[in-house]
Amino acid sequence: MLNSGKSKETRTKSYLRNVLPVSPNRSYISFDILRRVLKDYFKYDVFYCMNITDIDDKIIRRARQNHLLDQYKEKQPQAAQILQDVLSAREPFQAALALTTDPDKKQMLERLDAGVMAALLPLQAAMQGKALLLESSKDVLSDWLDQQFGSHVTENSIFSVLPSFWEGEYHKDMEALNVLPPDVLTRVSEYVPEIVEFVRQVVSNGFGYESSGSVYFDTVKFDSGPQHSYGKLVPEAVGDQKALQEGEGDLSISADRLSEKKSPNDFALWKASKPGEPSWDSPWGKGRPGWHIECSAMAGSVLGESMDIHGGGFDLRFPHHDNELAQSEAFFQNDYWVRYFLHTGHLTIAGCKMSKSLKNFITIKDALAKNTARQLRLAFLMHSWKDTLDYSSNTMESAVQYEKFLNEFFLNVKDILRAPSDITGQFEKWEAAETELNDSFSDRKCAVHAALCDNVDTRGAVEEMRLLVGMSNGYIAGRKGAKRRPNRMLVESIALYLTGMLKVFGAIEGSEPIGFPVGGQSQSADLESTVMPYLTVLSDFREGVRKIAREQKVTELLQLCDVVRDDTLPELGVRLEDHEDGEAGEDEASCWGNVSLRHRQVLQV
DSSP states (O other), X not given: OOOXXXXXXXXXXXXXXXXXXXXXXXXXXXXXXXXXXXXXXXXXXXXXEEEEEOOSHHHHHHHHHHHHHHHHHHTOOOHXXXXXXXXXXXXHHHHHHHHOOOHHHHHHHHHHHHHHHHHHHHHHHHSOOHHHHHHHTHHHHXXXXXXXXXXXXXXXXXXXXXXXXXXXXXXHHHHHTTOOOOSEEEEGGGOHHHHXXXXXXXXXXXXXXXXXXXXXEOHHHHHHSSSOOSOSSOGGGTTOHHHHHHHHOGGGOSHHHHHTOSSTTOEEEEEEOOTTSOOBOOXXXXXXXXHHHHHHHHHHHHHTTOEEEEEEEGGXXXXXXXXXXXXXHHHHTOSOSEEEEEEEOOEEETTEEOOTTTTOOOOHHHHHHHSOHHHHHHHHHTSOTTSOEEESHHHHHHHHHHHHHHHHHHHHHHXXXXXXXXXXXXXXXXXXXXXXXXXXXXXXXXXXXXXXXXXXXXXXXXXXXXXXXXHHHHHHHXXXXXXXXXXXXXXXXXXXXXXXXXXXXXXXXXXXXSSSOSSOTTSOTTHHHHHHHHHHHHHHHHHHHHHHHHHHTOHHHHXXXXXXXXXXXXXXXEEEOOOTTSSOOTTOEEEOSOOOHHHHHHHHO
8 A cells, every 4th residue: 555645755766677588577567657656646756776687597508508509500510410410409308308297398398399390301301491490499409509518608708698689679678668767777797796795794694604615595594583584475485495496597406506505495695606607706716696696786785775665576476585585684684675565467378477488478579569559558557567467369459449448538629629719718607517527527536546546556547537538528428519519628627637647657658738649759749730730621621522512412422522531531540520410510630649651741742
């Protein structure tokens, strides 16, 4: 529950962790929305720190494999050699496949093997398809090369190429999604000295121990103290060896590594580097940071001994965030390193969790090819940030329809505001309809506020906004054919409020006072006012043609006018609406939220 009455000067420090390569989770947009609501609606002073994990077991393995595969390709092996090597690589791969019990992982490996076989058949038959085989078998082949030559890869720079590339892709995707950049971004590779000092202090405080060049956190010693307890977030998961080993990483769960610990629940703060892994100097010898320690050391360096909000995906609660809490409290000798954890729900496809390893995810670029960044954001807004969100055609269609619903309202309000009126005409006497709508407006604003105070419930907030639009549409429709037009100032106030809330949510950018920007951010912000005189001329001309056609009963001309209204202009991003009395009326043409390139070309002509 957020205390919305808190002082504006209260400093809210937040921290979000991001692992590279870019993962297809929902945290990016969800935390951008939360950040914007805290900053722009509740007026908190938000300092946003983000961690980039560019050193961990998965990145090390993949970077090494990519390097070895590139070396293999540079040798330009003949098709026969590639065939022989792929067949050799399939033997340990199939052995691993046979031992795999996880059904999702097994299905992924079977798909990989099927792809290799599909490429092998034509090559075996005709010794052709060299490039196809290399592409289809790159995962199998690179893993095989890694098993043979991985220990020879020792240059640290080799391990920086992969995360550097994906960080660049990440920033491009965030810009495309209209996600605000962090105030500070920390990378593990740049904070190794701070991490070493952090580990040294944890050991000095009595909660860490060295073993065979590695340093482990003593969970038993920590949990036995009166000030601390291990596993605060998910106590029932303590002792879950599968989760703990996943947290340690594939390269760190060998039998000798596991035997180095005093307790199986202990986790690595510093790992002695094995051949084929990056390494840095430390008091315990050449090594590299553990996965959990990096977050504590970097966040601690920037934010100090405590932070207000720590964000991340739901699956990071244990062991990652529980281990972060333990080691950070051990370092700072406190029990309040994080005051609030916000864990976003999973993003699923067809009910299955999206996963890089299972290769069942849709990339941000793929998603943006199907829907706009605004539509994706609306889909997130229409669901609670803490609950599972299923990415599907139904989910996105709901967002698209919600956008159209809002856009229609904004266009109608703009049409009302364009009607000629002197200054006194703006202040009309309110009747029962205006009073009723204004009361509903006040109630809906209170309901939106209550929803955002209730754990930032954007789902409830956007639903209240939908109700407000529906009531406003009913009021506007009730004025059609009446002597008085809708009250300009009342509908403008409602439209300004809704636009302001959408700006808070990040669904509208720019200085457009009402509604969605016309033509997008790359086009003129004043495009609508530029286009309107031309549309007005077209509207008047078309209405004159329709009048003559009705009088002369020329059906063909009326049909052509309908084609212009129903087909031609919508394709150019323009809506033309004929009023019920059969006349176009003044200011009947409105621009849609997106004006196409062809529209601009016509304008230039």
